[in-house]
Amino acid sequence: MKPAPDKPRVRPFRVLPGFRLTLGFTLIYLSLLVLIPLSTVVLQSMNMSWDTFWGLVLDKRVMAAYRVSFLTSLLAALVNVVFGFLTAWVLVRYSFPGKRLINGIIDLPFALPTAVAGISLTAIYAENGWMGQWLYALGIPSAYSVLGITIALIFIGLPFVVRTVQPVLEHWDVDVEEAAAILGARRFQTFRRVVLPQLLPAIMTGFTLAFARGIGEYGSVIFISGNMPYKTEIAPLLMMTKLEQFDYAGATAIALMMLIIAFILLVIMNAIQWRYTRRFGSL
Amino acid sequence: MYPTPPDSVTLTAAPAPVPNTKQSNHSGHAVTTESLRVQHILIGIVLLFITLVLLLPLVSIFVQAFKRGADVFVAALTDPDAWSAIRLTLLTALVVVPLNALFGVAAAWCITKFTFRGKQLLISLIDVPFSVSPVIAGFVFVLLFGAHGWFGTWLSEQGISIIFSWPGIILGTLFVTFPFVARELIPLMQSQGIQEEEAAITLGANGWKLFWRVALPNMKWGLLYGIVICNARAMGEFGAVSVVSGHIRGETNTMPLHIEILYNEYQFSAAFAVATLLVLVACATLILQHWFDLLRQRQQQDAR
Numbered sequence: 001m002k003p004a005p006d007k008p009r010v011r012p013f014r015v016l017p018g019f020r021l022t023l024g025f026t027l028i029y030l031s032l033l034v035l036i037p038l039s040t041v042v043l044q045s046m047n048m049s050w051d052t053f054w055g056l057v058l059d060k061r062v063m064a065a066y067r068v069s070f071l072t073s074l075l076a077a078l079v080n081v082v083f084g085f086l087t088a089w090v091l092v093r094y095s096f097p098g099k100r101l102i103n104g105i106i107d108l109p110f111a112l113p114t115a116v117a118g119i120s121l122t123a124i125y126a127e128n129g130w131m132g133q134w135l136y137a138l139g140i141p142s143a144y145s146v147l148g149i150t151i152a153l154i155f156i157g158l159p160f161v162v163r164t165v166q167p168v169l170e171h172w173d174v175d176v177e178e179a180a181a182i183l184g185a186r187r188f189q190t191f192r193r194v195v196l197p198q199l200l201p202a203i204m205t206g207f208t209l210a211f212a213r214g215i216g217e218y219g220s221v222i223f224i225s226g227n228m229p230y231k232t233e234i235a236p237l238l239m240m241t242k243l244e245q246f247d248y249a250g251a252t253a254i255a256l257m258m259l260i261i262a263f264i265l266l267v268i269m270n271a272i273q274w275r276y277t278r279r280f281g282s283l
Numbered sequence: 284m285y286p287t288p289p290d291s292v293t294l295t296a297a298p299a300p301v302p303n304t305k306q307s308n309h310s311g312h313a314v315t316t317e318s319l320r321v322q323h324i325l326i327g328i329v330l331l332f333i334t335l336v337l338l339l340p341l342v343s344i345f346v347q348a349f350k351r352g353a354d355v356f357v358a359a360l361t362d363p364d365a366w367s368a369i370r371l372t373l374l375t376a377l378v379v380v381p382l383n384a385l386f387g388v389a390a391a392w393c394i395t396k397f398t399f400r401g402k403q404l405l406i407s408l409i410d411v412p413f414s415v416s417p418v419i420a421g422f423v424f425v426l427l428f429g430a431h432g433w434f435g436t437w438l439s440e441q442g443i444s445i446i447f448s449w450p451g452i453i454l455g456t457l458f459v460t461f462p463f464v465a466r467e468l469i470p471l472m473q474s475q476g477i478q479e480e481e482a483a484i485t486l487g488a489n490g491w492k493l494f495w496r497v498a499l500p501n502m503k504w505g506l507l508y509g510i511v512i513c514n515a516r517a518m519g520e521f522g523a524v525s526v527v528s529g530h531i532r533g534e535t536n537t538m539p540l541h542i543e544i545l546y547n548e549y550q551f552s553a554a555f556a557v558a559t560l561l562v563l564v565a566c567a568t569l570i571l572q573h574w575f576d577l578l579r580q581r582q583q584q585d586a587r
Contacts, residue, residue, distance in 0.1 A: 014397060015481050017490040022393040026405070029386045033457055034411055037423035040433070044426055083332050090329045094322050102330070104573050108337050110512065111565040111572075113519025115539040116558040119546050120340040123347050123555075130339065155336055177315040187317060209413075216416030218522035219539070223546065236418040236522065243422065243526060248431065255419045262414040270407060 041259060044252045056253035064230040065238040066257070072146060072234070073214030076153030077161075080210050081203060084161025091162075092169040106162050109155055114219025121152050122224040144226030149234065152220040157210030164206035168199060201276035205269055212265045216258065344562050348555035359545070359553035360560070367533045368541035369560070371449060372518050375537060379456045379517045384510050387464025392498070395472035396480065406469065412461045420458040421526025424451055447529030452537060455523035460516045467509030468502055471579070475501055475586075504579035508572055515568040519561055 045053060056062070090096075091103050109117065125132045125142040135142040142148055176198075180190040218236040225232045235254055242250040317325070348356055359365060390409060394402060412420065426432050428445040438445060445451045483497045499506075521539040528535040536544065538561060545554035 015484055016396050016477060017484070017493065019393055019397050019399075022389040023397075023399070026386065026390040026393055029389075030405075030408060033454075033461060035408070037427060037458070038411070038415070038419075040423050040426040041419070083329070083336075086325060087329050087333065090326055093316065094326055096326050098330070102333055104569055105333070105337050105341075107569055107572065108341065108565065111515045111519075111568040112341075113515075113521060113539050113558075113561050113565070115521040115542055116344065116519070116561050116565075117340060119542065119551075119554060119558065120344045120347070123551070124339055124343050130343065131335075155340065158336060174315050181315065212414045216414070216419070218416065218418050218525075236416045239416075239418050239422065240526065243425065246431070248426070251422060252426075255422055258416055258419060262416075266407065266410070266414055 038259070041252060041255045044248070045256045048249060048253075052249065053253055056250050057257055059250075061229055061233070062235075062238060062250075062254060065233050065235045065254075068146065068149065068232060069215050069235040072149040072153055073211050073217075076150050076157055076214050077207050077211040079150075079154050080157045080161045081207050084158055084206060084210075085165055085199075085203060087158075088162045088165040088169055092166060092172075106159050109157075109159050114156070114217070115223075117155055118152065118220040118223035121155060121220065122148075125151060125224065143224050144228075144232065146232060148224040148226070149221050149232060152224050153210075153214040153217060156217055156220050157214055160209040160213060161203070161206035164209065165199060165202045168202040172198075201272050204272050208265055208269045208272070212262060212269075215261060341562065344555055344558050348552060348559045350555075351552040355552045356556045359550075359556035362553075364533045364536065365541060365557055368536045368538045368557070371452070371536065372538040374449070375453055375456050376514050376517045378453050379460060380510060380514050382457060383460055383513055384464045384506065386461070387466075387468050387509055387513075388502070388506065390465040391468035391472050391502070394469055395475075396477050409462050409465050412458055417455075417459055417520065417522025418526055421451075421455045421523040424454050424458075424527055428454075446527050448535060451527035452524050452535065455527045456517050456520045459520050459523045460513045463513040463516060464506065464509035467505050467512075471505035472502055474583075501582075504575045504582060508575040508579065511568050511571045511575070515565055518564055 048056075087102075087106070091099065091106075122129075122143055124130050125135070125148055127133065127136045127143070129143070132142050140147065142151065176194055177190050180194045181187070185193065216236060218234075218240070221234055222237055225234060225237070227233055227237055229238075235258060239251050239254045239258075242248075242254070316322070390405075393399075394406060425446055427434060428438060428451065429435050430439065430446070432446070445454070479497055479501065480493060483493050488496065518537075519539055520537075521543070524537055525540060525543070528537070528540055532544070538557060542554045542557050542561075545551075545557065
């Protein structure tokens with residue numbers, strides 16, 4: 001491996017103009033639009049007594065909603081790790097007809113409005129839909145069920161995994177694989193012992209991104225989920241329900257828990273990236 | 284919006300993407316690739332998966348939209364409520380995209396051209412809206428400006444309504460689409476370094492000249508890339524807008540909210556008809572992104 005190029009030096013005085021202007025604007029805009037509004041959730045929950053807060057957080061229906069959100073996001077992210085990795089691998093390594101179209105369409109879930117994705121998936125997986133009619137015939141209720149939520153989250157999360165793994169594979173040095181092969185490793189051994197460990201940080205980042213997005217996802221899920229309390233009600237929807245009933249305390253409690261989960265996931269992701277950049281430097 | 288690859292947070296100049304130069308070697312070296320049979324099986328699995336997960340929903344929207352014939356389709360799009368939803372959606376995008384683009388340029392400039400303490404924290408904070416549920420994004424503005432919110436009483440005394448009105452919709456959309464342009468520009472400008480800008484300053488250019496003649500041309504393809512995805516997300520935002528809009532027909536309905544109402548009223552074909560417009564926006568976005576990406580790569584190769 002080549003030595004990492006020198007990092008730009010810290011400059012005692014700045015040659016380029018606009019530092020104070022742009023940093024000031026960035027900080028003000030960020031604070032006004034994101035940080036101050038988000039802090040209201042924290043401040044609002046401080047108005048509640050400890051008992052009220054925990055009562056709202058540990059409410060049975062709320063816990064059931066967390067469980068549904070958590071399990072479906074986890075399942076969808078796992079599916080996306082497997083198929084997203086495979087997709088990235090095939091797109092970088094092999095050539096086949098239609099490859100450019102596939103590569104272009106991977107970003108569709110980013111560009112397509114979530115509500116549109118939601119009604120489309122519901123039409124496909126409902127009892128009379130293209131996929132639904134087969135699945136229902138097999139006794140699998142694909143819409144208005146936990147499976148339906150998972151299907152929507154697979155759609156939403158796929159590009160996160162593909163687009164994190166793909167660039168790492170593109171900059172990948174095939175020499176190490178050659179070396180492994182020359183040293184007598186079979187192809188699968190090379191893959192498992194050489195390729196996979198190096199790609200693991202990217203895969204884990206993709207997984208975390210897809211998982212985090214899944215927990216907060218609203219638009220694509222609510223149409224296909226059926227929204228039955230205790231069964232197929234996701235946490236963001238329960239928040240919405242409480243808001244419509246002007247139960248601000250209940251909504252605040254759910255929002256705060258979801259923010260804490262998002263924060264933990266963000267910390268995990270930064271930790272992965274930090275370790276990764278330390279180990280592999282300028283890969 | 285690509286999730287940035289883990290290495291892009293470093294300050295070292297990232298290698299310019301020279302896609303697939305090694306690809307031609309793969310077929311030649313049997314030891315570093317799989318047997319043809321395995322390749323075919325894997326390609327088959329991916330094609331099936333992508334068809335099922337991505338292509339099928341896309342095709343389904345058009346089929347559903349024309350299920351009841353072209354008349355219903357046209358009627359759904361010429362409906363006055365649909366038109367007011369389209370107008371509000373366009374207005375929202377028109378306000379949100381320039382503001383977030385301006386922020387993206389400012390944030391990318393100070394992050395990539397200067398060193399300062401807390402830079403890593405700033406980068407993480409910019410990403411925050413990505414990991415916050417859109418429902419929470421709407422909720423925070425209800426807490427601030429709603430009837431029972433912190434400034435609720437004061438606002439109603441002044442006769443200003445933000446929640447259940449278009450300013451709330453714009454605020455929610457601003458929050459949700461906040462990082463897109465910045466996230467595109469930061470890795471790009473990091474890889475470009477600061478030599479060109481320093482040279483321009485040394486040769487006597489002032490700040491504005493530097494921006495228009497050097498910085499903007501260098502960042503333009505990345506900026507446009509970020510702008511189109513920011514626009515697509517602004518027009519399609521649902522969760523945040525749903526919380527703050529109040530769903531007043533013909534007044535505070537954006538296109539996604541209009542689709543939801545039609546769908547819940549069992550006017551499926553009409554709902555899908557309005558949805559086709561947003562699908563066209565999404566497809567145009569993907570095509571433009573691909574094109575801007577090619578131009579960006581070409582520019583980077585020319586710079587070498």
